[in-house]
Amino acid sequence: MTTRKAVLALNAHLPEDIRVMATARAHGQFHARFDARGKEYRYRIWNAPAMNPLLRHFAWHVPRPLDLAAMRAASRHFIGRHDFASFTANPGYARLNTYRTLTRCDVRRRGPEITLVIDGDGFLYKMCRGIAGTLVQAGLGRIDPNGIPGILEHRDRRLAGMTAPALGLVLVRVHYPRGTRTPRRGDRPGEPLEE
Numbered sequence: 001m002t003t004r005k006a007v008l009a010l011n012a013h014l015p016e017d018i019r020v021m022a023t024a025r026a027h028g029q030f031h032a033r034f035d036a037r038g039k040e041y042r043y044r045i046w047n048a049p050a051m052n053p054l055l056r057h058f059a060w061h062v063p064r065p066l067d068l069a070a071m072r073a074a075s076r077h078f079i080g081r082h083d084f085a086s087f088t089a090n091p092g093y094a095r096l097n098t099y100r101t102l103t104r105c106d107v108r109r110r111g112p113e114i115t116l117v118i119d120g121d122g123f124l125y126k127m128c129r130g131i132a133g134t135l136v137q138a139g140l141g142r143i144d145p146n147g148i149p150g151i152l153e154h155r156d157r158r159l160a161g162m163t164a165p166a167l168g169l170v171l172v173r174v175h176y177p178r179g180t181r182t183p184r185r186g187d188r189p190g191e192p193l194e195e
Contacts, residue, residue, distance in 0.1 A: 038103070038175035040119040043132040044168045048112035059113070060132075060168040066114065066139030071107045074138035075116075077148035078105040078131060085155035087130035089163060098124055098155070107135065126163055134161030 001009070003023040010020045044059035046052050051061040085098040104119035116135060118128050134151070137143040143151075143161055151159045 032174075035176055036174050037177050038119065038121045039123060039171060040104075040117065040173040040175070041123070041128045042170050042172050043116040043118070043128060043164065044170070045114040045116070045132075045136065046112055047109075047114050052112070055113075057167055058170075060136075060165050062136055062139075064140060066136065067141065068107060068109055068114070068139065070141070070145050071114075071135045071139040074135055074143070074145035074148050075105040075107050077145070077152070078102050078118075082152045083155055084124055084127050084130075084152070086151050086157055086160045087127050087134065088124035088157070089126040089130070091125040095124070100124065100127070105131070128169055129164040129166065130157075130160055132164035132168065136164065137161035 003025065006023040007020050010023070014020065044055070045066075046055055046059040046061050047063075047066050049063050051063075052059070079102050081099060081101040083098050084100050088098065100120055100122050102118065102120040104117060106117040108115045108117065116132055118131060134143060134148070138145050138148075138161070
């Protein structure tokens with residue numbers, strides 16, 4: 001089957017809210033989860049007094065004005081390798097570690113819509129939503145943007161902002177290496193990876 005036909009065949013059987021945009025051939029040992037080297041998530045916020053009814057299921061409505069400069073200042077502290085224990089929920093099982101590397105944490109605004117773009121080598125359980133909630137708290141003036149390093153250092157979930165609602169979060173892209181698979185610690189079958 002050609003990759004073009006595979007797209008058509010897959011989409012014919014998927015629910016309407018899931019779509020395959022492209023396919024590619026992979027080697028026989030390929031594993032969609034364990035071969036991933038990074039992911040990009042986006043979180044949508046509608047920042048206006050009234051919610052856009054067309055986005056009510058796809059964005060978090062924050063009616064109070066958000067300070068974009070404060071959110072951007074806070075977001076810069078997430079970039080790099082950190083222990084993100086303060087920004088994750090308890091997954092109910094033991095973790096190997098809570099260190100992750102973020103290569104991007106952008107805050108974009110287009111009219112009343114704010115989009116958070118978070119890219120990294122991996123994510124802990126509810127980590128993106130913890131970051132999103134903390135950035136909104138910084139935008140509301142409840143968290144000092146320069147206090148983020150201290151929150152990271154203390155490894156205490158109670159110090160960070162709320163966990164943002166799930167409806168605004170979307171996995172946009174999964175990054176895979178080209179060529180042969182090179183396993184890294186924590187990504188072998190049976191070892192839990194978190195989202």
